[in-house]
Amino acid sequence: MTDIAIEKKPSPETPSLKVPMRVTVLGGGSFGTAMANVASRNGCDTRMFIRDPAIAKEMQETRRNQRYLPDFVMDENLSFTSDIEYAVRDRDLILVAIPSSSFREVLRQIAPFISGQAIVSLTKGIEPDSFALMSDIIREELPQVAYGVLSGPNLAKELMAGIPAGTVIASPSEAVRFAVHQALASALFRVFANTDVQGVELGGALKNIYAVAMGMGAAYHVGENTRSMLLTRALAEMSRFAVRLGANPLTFLGLSGVGDLIATCSSPLSRNYQIGLALGQGKTLAEAVEALGQTAEGINTIRQVRAQAEILDVYMPITCALYEVIYEGKPPLGIALALMQNGHRSDVEFVLPNTTPAS
Amino acid sequence: MTDIAIEKKPSPETPSLKVPMRVTVLGGGSFGTAMANVASRNGCDTRMFIRDPAIAKEMQETRRNQRYLPDFVMDENLSFTSDIEYAVRDRDLILVAIPSSSFREVLRQIAPFISGQAIVSLTKGIEPDSFALMSDIIREELPQVAYGVLSGPNLAKELMAGIPAGTVIASPSEAVRFAVHQALASALFRVFANTDVQGVELGGALKNIYAVAMGMGAAYHVGENTRSMLLTRALAEMSRFAVRLGANPLTFLGLSGVGDLIATCSSPLSRNYQIGLALGQGKTLAEAVEALGQTAEGINTIRQVRAQAEILDVYMPITCALYEVIYEGKPPLGIALALMQNGHRSDVEFVLPNTTPAS
Numbered sequence: 076m077t078d079i080a081i082e083k084k085p086s087p088e089t090p091s092l093k094v095p096m097r098v099t100v101l102g103g104g105s106f107g108t109a110m111a112n113v114a115s116r117n118g119c120d121t122r123m124f125i126r127d128p129a130i131a132k133e134m135q136e137t138r139r140n141q142r143y144l145p146d147f148v149m150d151e152n153l154s155f156t157s158d159i160e161y162a163v164r165d166r167d168l169i170l171v172a173i174p175s176s177s178f179r180e181v182l183r184q185i186a187p188f189i190s191g192q193a194i195v196s197l198t199k200g201i202e203p204d205s206f207a208l209m210s211d212i213i214r215e216e217l218p219q220v221a222y223g224v225l226s227g228p229n230l231a232k233e234l235m236a237g238i239p240a241g242t243v244i245a246s247p248s249e250a251v252r253f254a255v256h257q258a259l260a261s262a263l264f265r266v267f268a269n270t271d272v273q274g275v276e277l278g279g280a281l282k283n284i285y286a287v288a289m290g291m292g293a294a295y296h297v298g299e300n301t302r303s304m305l306l307t308r309a310l311a312e313m314s315r316f317a318v319r320l321g322a323n324p325l326t327f328l329g330l331s332g333v334g335d336l337i338a339t340c341s342s343p344l345s346r347n348y349q350i351g352l353a354l355g356q357g358k359t360l361a362e363a364v365e366a367l368g369q370t371a372e373g374i375n376t377i378r379q380v381r382a383q384a385e386i387l388d389v390y391m392p393i394t395c396a397l398y399e400v401i402y403e404g405k406p407p408l409g410i411a412l413a414l415m416q417n418g419h420r421s422d423v424e425f426v427l428p429n430t431t432p433a434s
Numbered sequence: 435m436t437d438i439a440i441e442k443k444p445s446p447e448t449p450s451l452k453v454p455m456r457v458t459v460l461g462g463g464s465f466g467t468a469m470a471n472v473a474s475r476n477g478c479d480t481r482m483f484i485r486d487p488a489i490a491k492e493m494q495e496t497r498r499n500q501r502y503l504p505d506f507v508m509d510e511n512l513s514f515t516s517d518i519e520y521a522v523r524d525r526d527l528i529l530v531a532i533p534s535s536s537f538r539e540v541l542r543q544i545a546p547f548i549s550g551q552a553i554v555s556l557t558k559g560i561e562p563d564s565f566a567l568m569s570d571i572i573r574e575e576l577p578q579v580a581y582g583v584l585s586g587p588n589l590a591k592e593l594m595a596g597i598p599a600g601t602v603i604a605s606p607s608e609a610v611r612f613a614v615h616q617a618l619a620s621a622l623f624r625v626f627a628n629t630d631v632q633g634v635e636l637g638g639a640l641k642n643i644y645a646v647a648m649g650m651g652a653a654y655h656v657g658e659n660t661r662s663m664l665l666t667r668a669l670a671e672m673s674r675f676a677v678r679l680g681a682n683p684l685t686f687l688g689l690s691g692v693g694d695l696i697a698t699c700s701s702p703l704s705r706n707y708q709i710g711l712a713l714g715q716g717k718t719l720a721e722a723v724e725a726l727g728q729t730a731e732g733i734n735t736i737r738q739v740r741a742q743a744e745i746l747d748v749y750m751p752i753t754c755a756l757y758e759v760i761y762e763g764k765p766p767l768g769i770a771l772a773l774m775q776n777g778h779r780s781d782v783e784f785v786l787p788n789t790t791p792a793s
Contacts, residue, residue, distance in 0.1 A: 268779070314687065334662040425687075
């Protein structure tokens, strides 16, 4: 068998000439933690910014993220701080893993300390009200920085367990793409490059809608044929929407598109799937949320995207059907069968345009 | 709830002015049977050609396909014949569901009776030795006919059970695309259109390779992250190969590309997956085939496609890695880890071309 060194560190006999990259992760959620751990294992000088000093101290001492990833010990070289200036100043790469609702606020806080650091968003989502993507917020708040977005099928627990995975760094800057590859890529984590920032971000932002749909479908008699059809129709409307916003439809062939969609829709335990299942079983949204004990991100995304699709005049039959079930009390089975009778349409409209108007 | 009529037939009060389409299916395998049943249920005048007169008679009497789909009763209006001239003459649509190794021979047999019928291939595969796709064979043998290919995630048993599904008809002729939609589309079976015949066919022909890879991966510690990465890298190399042969990469976003790939790779009981699993567990090909009692289509496809990729100079790392494991006795884990260390590459090369040469 091949000699496999999974966590290779530079040995004392062969000193590396490479200066370790200085990486900071903002935010102490599960994905930020997993990425900080990947960077630190890779030999980067890595800091995590945790707002609450008590939690930062606890993480520094226990090397565990008790709230989000209690079962894993983090890399021994990773350090933690609640001093935002110290976290951000004189670093090479700032990875921002802050919820979309406070993403803009955090960029405003770090603005005074930015002088050449590249900013990379790890956040999948859309800013409430503005419909801004995280890259839009970076460009608005820090117009002079080099930036990128990281997105892909990256369940944090699997990353912490060292299970092989891949992700996408999208940036207009080759320097940023290369730096992120240097910082994060390893034998367990492949980093692929893309230039289509909006396409990559929209894949991550929209996918939760279809996990709700998949859960709702599971309440009926669906098979592999049906699941595959639903996933490809989901891709059709995600890419249609993204193209309307300037993205490249081919991006959806990649890890951040179909890759993340498959991973998200294959998790029957996810909140999005469970809410969809309850709705398919005839529960109202209020009943479904009560049964689950919490709501799911996809439910809000459906409302946001449906409103935006109306403004932009984009045909999104699955999103609109989910909206009708969730917010207008329509029967799920009737809605599903109406979708099945949508007439003679193109499979991939970027290959063969639809001539009949969407209804 | 909505009033749902799943198998609506024209009622005597509202006579349909539509002349029923005359459809013939050549071949009595499971997929041909399922499609003949779909057409017949839809009101088409449908015949199946079964070479063996005894079997044709038995199917006519029992309305069952005892060998391939014994659990299902076929539509009462479907008829069966072993007279090839009667099967083919004066029909509108000939659906050919014959294995790739005898596809050409059957076209030669029907050639004398062809006078305007459209010919649609239902066969997923590549002709041994010639590397011809079924559409190539149709164009060579019957250069004057209007033709198409049908492909998608369509497990025959699910179709017989009436579980919702979708498929793709690819043809350069709008008349053929429309006729196939008219013949087959229903509230349980959506038919989408494409013009990229080669892209649609190659999706169906190549997917089995990756079911072998998925099975091999299952022998190790893989998660949803890994599965999603493998599927998207499979799409990358399938579309790269297809584009080299003139296809449109966007076709792989559709049902015949990613849709069929997902369905095929999600069946742990499939032969392709089982052979891959045995290989991943360290068995040789001979041992794996013996354990399974039979070989799998993907094993031959790997050899065919790897040879063709070499001729065409197309980078197909997964196919080549599988070839090395299966035919050269290389260790699967070492091969998999080498794939993980393939450097800084583009996620979707049709968006961002790779600048470093493939190794």
